[in-house]
Amino acid sequence: MVKEEPEFVNRPDNTAFTQQRLPAWQPMLSAGIVIPGFVLIGLAFIGIGIALFVTSQNIQVLEKDYTGVELNSPCYKCSDSNVKNCECKLDFSLDKLFEGPVFFYYGLSNYFQNYRRYGVSRDDDQLSGDLANFKEPSEDCTPYQYDSNNSPIVPCGSVANSKFNDTFELYQIVNGAKKLVPFDGKGIAWWTDYNVKFRNPDVVPLRNAFNGTVKPIFWSRPAYELDPSDPANNGFVNQDFLVWMRRAALPDFRKLYRRITEGDYATGLPAGNYSLEIAYNYPVLSFDGRKKVVFSNVSWMGGKNQFLGIAYLVIGSMCVVMSMVMLIVYAKFKFPEDE
């Protein structure tokens, strides 16, 4: 008599998954198998390293410190914080063409823009043009929320308040005469900052929006008058303001000030003597800081940085060496069953 297989209610499913028998790949990390991989990685890294290193070598950089702590420094007189509206002049000469487009940066060191309380001290809603936050800035801005008369500060907060306010003008000395090198101040900030994040309130004229508010304590001019030359470059979308508001990650940083892309200097700064006139306003001695200006041209990998190229070269060669070591190890200790 044929008996039917009784049903087994509790019988587990006999699937590859529940029985842990899924088809699997079992990589074995042993010398024999990894040698080709190491060689390949090593060679690729060496290639990348060379490319990076060469690119970096081709980038020209000119840095000039103008803090003025040294007695012989042209800006020595300005470093005294009691001196107001001080101007100093930095002369330098180029032996050969400084290839363009040339980017002109100002640099600060020992400046902790990434200090936490400093970074928090801003009101993003205000900066995106929310008029309600003009009247009542965010608590985050304390103590730069209201001034002593209890008027709201716009833009509020420590970041805005401490905006870098040195200005620069570059002259080429051509036959003893000063020839202004035109600076291009457009598009130096992030596109998204300029177009999306930061917005002026929709009030025409702009200054009306700022009625009943006061400028930040350290500022000499209100936000709507930051750039008298270009009405569109005022308020929160002022390029210098935007650049400053993007906080630097590290305490020694540079920020883009202008680009040199126009006129005779579109291809670069020709060899010759130059004079940089600095309106020295920003105090840095309180934190042992340094100020500098940097001329640099850029490549696809950004500014000059030898580190990455060298790192690639070192690690690439390391991989190659290790593959050699492993070859020896493999020859001596290989598994019989590897064959």
Added chain:
Amino acid sequence: MTWSSPLALLRDALRGQRARERDLRTLVSNLPYEGLEKKKQPNRYFPGNAIKTTKYSLLLFIPMNLFEQFHRLANIYFVGLAILNFVPVVNAFEPEVALIPICVILALTALKDGWEDFRRYQSDRKLNNTPCFIYRREEKQFVERRWKDVKVGDFVRVVYNEIVPADLLLLHTSDPNGVCLIETANLDGETNLKQRRVVPGVSASTSEFEPESFNGIVVCERPNNNLNHFKCYVEKPDKAKTGIGIESLLLRGCTVRNTDHAAGFVVYAAYGASVIDDNWTFRSHVQGHETKSMLNNNGPRYKRSKLERKLNTDVIFCVILLFAMCLAGALGHFFWLQALPSVPPYLVPNSQGHLDAPALSSFYMFFTMIILLQVLIPISLYVSIELVKIGQIFFITNDIDLYDEELDSRVQCRALNIPEDLGQIEYIFSDKTGTLTENKMVFRRCTIMGTEYPHREKNLAIRLDEPDSEEEVIFNRRPRSPQSGWTLDTEDTDPEDTQHYHGNRRRSKVAASAQRDVAFSSPLETEVVPDRKLLQQIRRTENSSSSQKIDPYLDFFLSLAICNTVVVSTATAQRQRMSEYPRSCQSNNPLDTLSYLARKVGSLRQTIASWQPMSRRSRSLSESSVIEEDCYNASAKTDESGGLNTTKAALHTESQSSKPAVTSDKLCYEAESPDEAALVYAAKAYGFTLLARTPGSVTVRLPGGEELLFEVLDTLTFDSHRKRMSVLVRHPITRELVLYTKGADYAIMELLGTPYAEQLSGNQKSIAADTQKHLDQYAKEGLRTLCFTKKVLSEKAYKDWSASRQKALAAIDNREELIMDSAAHLETDLTLLGATGIEDRLQESVPDTIVALREAGIQVWVLTGDKPETAVNIAYACRLLDEGDLVINMSSKNKLMCASVLDCALEEVRRYGDDPLAPTIALVIDGRTLAMALESDLRDRFVDLARRCRSVLCCRVTPLQKSTVVKVIREKLKVMTLAVGDGANDVNMIQAADVGIGISGQEGMQAVMASDFAISRFKHLKKLLLVHGHWCYTRLANMIIYFFYKNVAYVNLLFWYQFFCGFSGTTMIDYWLLIFFNLFFTSAPPVMFGIMDKDVSAEMLLGLPALYRTGQGAGEYKFSTFWIAMLDAFYQSLVCFFIPYWAYQDSDIDVFTFGTPLNTVSLFTILLHLSIEIKTWTVVHWVIMLGSVAVYFIVTLAYSAICITCNPPSDPYWILQSQMADPMFYLICIITTVLALLPRYMFHVLRNTLAPSLLVRARHLDRLDPSVRERWIKEWRSFRSPGDVGLSGRSASPSPTPETSTDIFPPSSDPSDITEAEITLNVITESYQSPLRL
């Protein structure tokens, strides 16, 4: 009076409290008070029967659940951090952001709790609304009410197959004998029927029950959780007291069987948790549940595994590390502030406009750092571990190799949090009966009045006729109905029939099994084939002294048939399982109802299949019900047996022909232990058929066809102290009072008295001696022995004894002791009738399993209540002892001797020292000696000896000793222990061990209830430990190490950044992304790793048990492993931070643009680190790993695209997008990841090549072709265990010490010889075993 003063209410409440807490409760019937207001009710203080197992109410769910959750330390830590974050001076994140993790965790837990609670609510409601019958005075009858309406003092009627709603004092049943049969499967999983008796003398046994006539006062003890004890008496108006025990109590949750209806008085009602709820829910919160079943219900156990204990110490290291790092941050901040010449513009004054002092500021910074680096303490690790364990348990329970078809049961994991302990076991303590053996008892041999009847015919017949049967019978169990006890009808049972169910299917698998030639695999027949000589003997006495009926042979079989508690039920009495009442014990399975239905369908099919032959016997169709589970295959069997052996058939006709027309084949015996059933079947085979048993009488049919009705005067039940039981009956013909006692030989031999009947030739001494000789013989064959005695009492002696007995029964204090004493008082001067030998076969694959466990470095101990001889033989059979072993036998009468024996043995053993050629040593010790050896002064020496023995066999140990042994070894040797057993006597041991395993076998569910894992066969232990244990352990250990690494590696990025932001607590990664990183981006891979990684295949692990050793002791999770992981984490975080740092140095990079490559690099490093650790990649691995990367990029891109000002002050807007457009980003990511992982990768490669571990080599083998692999495994095994091979034949026999009973067993040449009784075990003949002490 409607108004009552608050004071009166308070007084009433206090009085109620007192009434509930009193040791004795006085209850009266509610009926006289029916209709009166609550204040007048006499039983108002006692809780009602409605149950409420829910923890929460709808309104209070949130506060109560939160309160519950905040009992967990981890949650408090989280909340503490969140609160800290709301303090402005120390906050590191935006306050709201810090709430995310705690909210997610609280919400998930609340959701789970709520769902569980809702399920409890539903089941409560269903239960509370179950109908039942309560007596109402107005209606003068039992009316239908709900369970929740039942109150203490009510009268409740329960009908056949219904469930008892509350603890009832049984007052009336439909049975004329006042018996009610119940099944307690819902309480303890035992499915045999138990008898309950009406309270004697309370209600007249009329056909109708009159509750209103009940006027007694019930005095009972306070509710307790003992399901087997109940103390109570009923006081009648005339002050007469009737003692009542558990035998008159119907427990809530029992099912009434075989009884049309019963009525009872409610003594305890429930309003608490219920047993029938699912097992996973919390129970401890429910107060006031009073029925015994509720009090007994503890829910799942919570254990902490060894790995977790180690983990916790490492968490403490993490805490220390966290504090160190926070301190470094705080000090750094202090010195940084100190170094500033004056106030820089980037230092923000507080609202008062001035700056905090550096010291104060750095004090605040300490707390900010704690918030910032909180992930260092891996709280999420605990959640992940829970998840991993759930996954691991899912795979364990779904393993088809651990599934038992015969019982249709999988492995059950009852403790959810110790699967990894299975991978670290060093000692196994095993029960013998039912664990190593089948616990299917078959009557094999007997000796009566000193004459041995070997019952050889059948064995020979089978050996000749059916060479295949050896394999087949292994599966000779009834195919399903694990619930039923012993219901096979002997005469109709043919084992060959059931073999067809399983034998064929698995024949090939077992054919190769090593079991063939082992002594205990002799064919198992459930039926007893009578010994021809004995049959003739019986027939002779039948003819000669039929009027007297006092022949010892008749007495022997009468005692076999009578002296037990076997209940007879008939095939027509159906047992129907109520599907409305979900069972508690076996089913955590929501599919339970489904399975029940399916089972019904299955049995229907089988019943139909078996009708064809049945019709020959003109069984009416209506008789065999669809649900009839227990008896159908018994009745279907005879007809299919097709003359498999003629001997048997002939015998059958013989015995059947002598029978009257009563259809005894319909009898089903429900025995509490398999031994009892085996004996009853044996008696039946000789024509002594137990026909019926009521509390007052036993009906036995003699071979001649007469039916004798014995009046049962008392039953002295079995207990483990006396080791015997007795039944006192009045012989229907001689009117003599006869006490039949059966028990263990050593319990009986001491009590033998005057010689038996004078008409016998030969003296009593020789009978006892001969019997003892036979008993020893039986024990050597591995049979379980029982002695049977008789004693005739005088009327006066009975009267005297009876009075004292009654007193003992009515006592409330020391009741158990008094009852035991009174029993012992009667059981003296016994006359030996004979003894029986019952076989209990080894389970399938036991030797194989034990050998594998041994190879895995696990020491196996067997603890048994059996005699040493029986145990030693079983031990040889299951290869616990090998031929070459040096067996030390310890058995001493007093402690002095014990100590010297111990010293000698130690000396002996130490002599071998580290000699690799030393024989393996085995220790056999008996319970009495063990007790002495475990006393505090000898304990260390004993443990030292035991440690050096490869196997230890403890015989005649009590349940308490079992657990003591486990505890001592566990504590002294600091090892991981596992205890496995199947019976109630193993419960202590199971609970004492680190891992307790219950075998769901023949002896009810108590062991399973107490266990952490429940399996159905001993052989499952092999895969459970070697494969699942190893996997669970390695997976979890690696996962935990990885988790520590992951958290440290990630958090350290933040820490390094502090050096460049003035230790101000800045994060260069957006808070949300920071939190998502742990919560979503990198949480799934480690969990998957912990659940699914497979370092070596199951085949390899089973093939090379030595691989299991990797997990023992410290295992993979060592102290050093943790620190290596930490160092690696530090290294990797340094690389991940400083390569981008140097790459972006002196540039115009902003904070979050700098953080993005760090975060990305970190993600890649962490995931690729894991993929170095993953040993086996399946589809799931790929999906989860690639999925995690995808989720990271998708979420981050989406977040940076959407969030313009949503989360001030951080501004992640468009940052990843702009980074991804920059080739530098990719170059940095590549080199950083490679450099970070290079050392670990190299380490793995070099280690695998230069010094491959066992596991690595096994993994190599795993990749080979199966056939090549087999060859390698074989070679490897023989290479690795030379000791096993080299030892055989070389028997070292050190000189036995003079004082001694340390005897060295000479090695037996072949285990199979044992049956032939040629082996001489060096039996100790001086102590308890001596039969010659008369």
